[in-house]
Amino acid sequence: MARKTIREAINEALRQEMARDPDVIIIGEDVSGGAGGSGEEDAYGGVMGVTKGLIGEFGRERVIDTPISESAIMGAAAGAATTGLRPVAELMFVDFVGVCFDQIMNQAAKFRYMFGGKARTPMVLRTMIGAGFRAAAQHSQSLYHLFTAVPGLKCVLPSNAYDAKGLMIQAIRDDDPVIFFEHKALYDIADEVPDEAYTIPFGEANFTREGDDVTIVAFSRMVHIANEVADKLRREGVSVEVLDPRTSSPLDTDSILESVEKTGRLVIVDESAARCGLAGDIAGMVAQEGFDFLRGPIRQVTVPHTPVPFAPTLEDAYIPSPAKVEAAVRQLLDTKPRRMSA
Amino acid sequence: MTFSESQLLDAYRRMRTIRDFEERIHTENTTGDIPGFVHLYAGQEAIATGVCLHLSEKDYIGSTHRGHGHCIAKLCDVKGMMKEIFGKQGGLCAGKGGSMHIADLSQGMLGANAIVGGNPPLAVGAALTAKTKQTRHCAVSFTGDGGSNQGTTFEAMNMAVVLQLPVLFVIENNGYGEGTGADYAVGSKDIAGRAAGFGMPAVRVDGTDFFAVAEAAGEAIERARNGGGPSAIEAVAMRFYGHYEGDPQTYRSAEELKRIREDSDCLRIFRTRVTAEGTLSEAQLDAIDAEVAELIDEAVAEARAADYPPVSELTTDVYVSY
Numbered sequence: 001m002a003r004k005t006i007r008e009a010i011n012e013a014l015r016q017e018m019a020r021d022p023d024v025i026i027i028g029e030d031v032s033g034g035a036g037g038s039g040e041e042d043a044y045g046g047v048m049g050v051t052k053g054l055i056g057e058f059g060r061e062r063v064i065d066t067p068i069s070e071s072a073i074m075g076a077a078a079g080a081a082t083t084g085l086r087p088v089a090e091l092m093f094v095d096f097v098g099v100c101f102d103q104i105m106n107q108a109a110k111f112r113y114m115f116g117g118k119a120r121t122p123m124v125l126r127t128m129i130g131a132g133f134r135a136a137a138q139h140s141q142s143l144y145h146l147f148t149a150v151p152g153l154k155c156v157l158p159s160n161a162y163d164a165k166g167l168m169i170q171a172i173r174d175d176d177p178v179i180f181f182e183h184k185a186l187y188d189i190a191d192e193v194p195d196e197a198y199t200i201p202f203g204e205a206n207f208t209r210e211g212d213d214v215t216i217v218a219f220s221r222m223v224h225i226a227n228e229v230a231d232k233l234r235r236e237g238v239s240v241e242v243l244d245p246r247t248s249s250p251l252d253t254d255s256i257l258e259s260v261e262k263t264g265r266l267v268i269v270d271e272s273a274a275r276c277g278l279a280g281d282i283a284g285m286v287a288q289e290g291f292d293f294l295r296g297p298i299r300q301v302t303v304p305h306t307p308v309p310f311a312p313t314l315e316d317a318y319i320p321s322p323a324k325v326e327a328a329v330r331q332l333l334d335t336k337p338r339r340m341s342a
Numbered sequence: 343m344t345f346s347e348s349q350l351l352d353a354y355r356r357m358r359t360i361r362d363f364e365e366r367i368h369t370e371n372t373t374g375d376i377p378g379f380v381h382l383y384a385g386q387e388a389i390a391t392g393v394c395l396h397l398s399e400k401d402y403i404g405s406t407h408r409g410h411g412h413c414i415a416k417l418c419d420v421k422g423m424m425k426e427i428f429g430k431q432g433g434l435c436a437g438k439g440g441s442m443h444i445a446d447l448s449q450g451m452l453g454a455n456a457i458v459g460g461n462p463p464l465a466v467g468a469a470l471t472a473k474t475k476q477t478r479h480c481a482v483s484f485t486g487d488g489g490s491n492q493g494t495t496f497e498a499m500n501m502a503v504v505l506q507l508p509v510l511f512v513i514e515n516n517g518y519g520e521g522t523g524a525d526y527a528v529g530s531k532d533i534a535g536r537a538a539g540f541g542m543p544a545v546r547v548d549g550t551d552f553f554a555v556a557e558a559a560g561e562a563i564e565r566a567r568n569g570g571g572p573s574a575i576e577a578v579a580m581r582f583y584g585h586y587e588g589d590p591q592t593y594r595s596a597e598e599l600k601r602i603r604e605d606s607d608c609l610r611i612f613r614t615r616v617t618a619e620g621t622l623s624e625a626q627l628d629a630i631d632a633e634v635a636e637l638i639d640e641a642v643a644e645a646r647a648a649d650y651p652p653v654s655e656l657t658t659d660v661y662v663s664y
Contacts, residue, residue: 025474061474067504072497075463076470079481082452083402083471102494106457107464115445115453116436117659151660175662203664250664 004193006186009161010050010126013168014088016197018058021086024172026051027064028073028090028126035065047092048128048187070096074103074125078177081123082111086172091127094143094181101146108177109152123178124171130183130221130271131308131319140308140315142220145272145281147179148248154178154202155249159223161191163246166200173199183221203250207259211239214329215259217282218244218269222320226269229325240329248278256282257290264295265332269320274305296335299328343557350622351630353395353552357387357609358634359420360411364583366638367410367427371587375646377429380441383411385550385582388608389514390415392555393482393575396563402450402468402481404461407442408581409454412484418446424641430648437651438659458519459485459492462511466498469509469572480508480566488519490533499540499572508566510559511537511574514549516581521593537574549577550608553615580606 004012018024032055033044041060045052055063066073070091077089091097097104104125111119129142148155154176158164164182171178208223209230218226223244230240241259245252260266266286270279279300286298301320309315345353364384370376383390386408394403394415405412413423418434426433427441434446445453452468455461465483472479489495490513502509513533517524525531537544543562547554555577562573580602584591591599616622 023475025470027470064505067497067500069497069501071494072463072466072501075494075498076467076501079402079404079452079464079467080470080474081467082447082464083468085471085474087467087470099493102457102460103463107455107460111445111453112662113660114435114439114443115447116434116438118435118447119445120662154661154664176664 001192001194003190004161005188005190006158006161006164006182007048007050007188009165009193010168010182011052011054012193013165013172014051015054015057017169017172018054018062020197023084024086024088025062025064025080026054026088026090027066027077029066029068029092031090032060032063032065035060046090048184050126050182070100071103074100075107077123077125078103078108078121081108081121081177082119086122088124088126088172091125093139094127094129095138095141097143097146104147104153104177105150109150112176113152120175121177122175124180125177126180126182128184129181130185131315132185134310134312134315136310137307142271144179144181144219144248145277148278148281152177153249154247156180156202156247157220158182158246159186159220159244160189161193163200163206165193166198167246169197170199170202174202181220185221200246202247203252205243205245205252205255207241208244209240209242211241211263213239213263214265214267214332215241215243215263216267216269216325216329217256218242219248219278220271222269222271225320225322225325228322229329232326233329238329238333253285253289256286257293260286260290261293264293266294267299267301267325267328267332269301269325271303271320274302277302296332299332301325301328343560345556347621349395350616351626353391353556354612354622354627355630355634356391356394356415357552357612358630359637360384360387360390360414361609362634362638363410363414363420366642368583368587370642376427378440379586379588380427381408381586382581382583383408385602385606385608386514386516386579387411388552388612389512389549389555389577389579390484392552393510393512393559395556396560397450397482399448399450400477400479402452402465402479404452404465404468404481404483405454406461406484406486406489407454407456407458408486409442409444413444413446413451413454416449416451418444418449418451420637421641421644422446424645425648428645428648429650430645431651432648436655438655459489459494461485462495462498465509466502466507469502469507470505472508473505478567480510480563482510482512484512484514486519487513487515487517487524487528487533490536491519491527499537499542499574502572503541506569506571509572510562510566511572512559513537513574513576515576515578518581518585518593520585534574534576537576542572542574544574544576546576546578549579550606550611552608552612579608
């Protein structure tokens with residue numbers, strides 16, 4: 001056990017699984033970097049350094065730098081998975097899904113159902129999400145809602161290093177296509193992470209704070225914002241429960257409903273989208289399944305219905321902030337309980 | 343390249359099965375009992391057969407929306423295919439895929455694919471498996487002249503060259519992408535030349551000539567198995583029917599439609615050649631014709647008699663586990 005960052009935790013998960021199973025390969029743009037160059041072989045190890053060092057241990061046959069061809073990468077991973085490998089493919093930024101979604105949405109996701117249950121497509125697609133890096137509209141989105149909407153895909157959103165390792169190992173061993181969303185702002189967040197391999201099952205939420213007054217559901221980086229708000233309000237005597245579903249597909253609806261039954265108040269913090277995003281999805285589910293638990297309206301704190309802006313003032317205003325989450329919680333606490341008319 | 347008598351009989355059986363299967367679907371479809379829409383492969387039989395004759399069930403192929411011929415040439419179960427096309431239980435995809443998604447992984451058939459240009463990246467993946475596991479197996483991507491214009495095909499070809507993968511790209515130029523002429527839509531009018539531009543051996547062959555296809559494919563597949571990387575074959579043929587069943591084909595002239603069966607019938611060309619050379623007899627070929635006719639009759643009867651999947655199947659097999 002040692003403190004490891006999310007970057008290190010994912011790297012360790014990949015290394016341990018590659019050592020355990022020769023069918024696990026890594027394929028993507030600059031996953032080592034340096035192929036065909038005049039300098040070092042492992043120049044990048046992924047643009048964020050997540051796959052650094054793996055080529056030295058496993059060689060170019062298993063850590064494969066590709067041309068900048070996202071459709072070919074996604075399709076190669078899907079085709080290889082269906083024929084016996086367990087590829088971990090990298091889509092550098094989730095924004096690039098625009099040029100290759102067919103291979104994920106129409107191919108990998110559908111093989112099993114479309115072929116009558118005979119196909120297995122055990123691929124992992126690692127991809128980066130998240131605003132806050134002044135990278136503007138085409139390198140900052142958090143498009144996990146698009147993938148969550150596709151039957152056949154599983155969607156994983158680790159918020160801490162312990163989860164990142166366990167969820168990645170589960171993703172690699174899983175027999176369905178798994179999309180693994182890594183938030184740019186979280187790579188250097190460190191936790192105690194066991195050295196040995198372990199898995200965390202999909203569809204099981206993690207309660208990062210326990211409380212009785214308000215439930216906050218948050219994914220990925222938003223979990224940290226929710227925790228910050230919960231800790232601040234606790235000092236005022238307000239008890240906030242924070243629930244990190246960890247996977248958006250499958251979604252642990254039971255835990256969300258149990259928490260809402262206890263607190264009667266729900267705030268959802270979501271970086272994906274203002275419309276048709278995870279917040280709206282969960283709000284709809286709770287309105288249908290848990291309406292009688294609610295003591296006030298469900299509050300959604302999301303990004304606005306705009307592209308991600310460039311200017312620092314605008315981007316800072318774009319991202320759900322602790323202040324906005326706190327305001328939503330306070331607003332909800334101030335809401336008088338619903339009166340049923342006689 | 344020489345072919346044994348049994349290989350030639352096998353080739354003829356596959357081509358005849360494809361032809362009869364498609365002609366029969368053409369008729370059955372008019373009853374309205376086949377759900378959805380179908381795209382027939384008749385006229386292109388020599389291409390799928392000339393390629394797949396070199397493959398075992400351990401080699402993979404990716405196919406197109408016009409995939410029945412590839413399935414049969416890859417020895418998928420004909421009765422299971424017919425049931426699938428009727429949307430019935432016992433279909434190769436349990437009635438969940440239909441004509442445009444017939445797959446049989448146990449035969450190395452990675453699926454018909456309703457996305458034009460959808461399969462070349464997948465075939466690259468199957469070839470990556472073969473290379474990584476050092477199996478000497480290979481993958482074949484069947485695409486059309488229409489699919490040859492898709493970016494996915496360009497990406498797949500380049501990636502296959504960069505990674506030196508054992509894959510063969512077969513581009514079936516049947517003259518039309520849906521209703522638009524290939525000579526109009528392919529800017530260079532030279533699909534093989536364009537593939538060669540990615541850095542792989544590429545040839546253009548007469549797709550109505552089984553021997554020409556089989557020879558080119560044999561060479562390319564041997565090269566792939568021996569670590570020589572990818573190749574491409576542009577095979578030129580004519581589809582007998584429209585883009586889809588019911589297509590009025592007004593984009594084709596009456597003269598062209600009349601000529602197709604006279605000039606471009608790969609089965610007749612094959613029969614004429616092997617009987618003239620004396621390698622196969624009319625009686626041997628007639629016997630296959632009779633057996634295939636019976637098989638197709640049985641396949642249709644069994645498909646019609648089979649039940650549709652129960653509604654309880656709606657939500658099964660989305661995931662391995664969820």
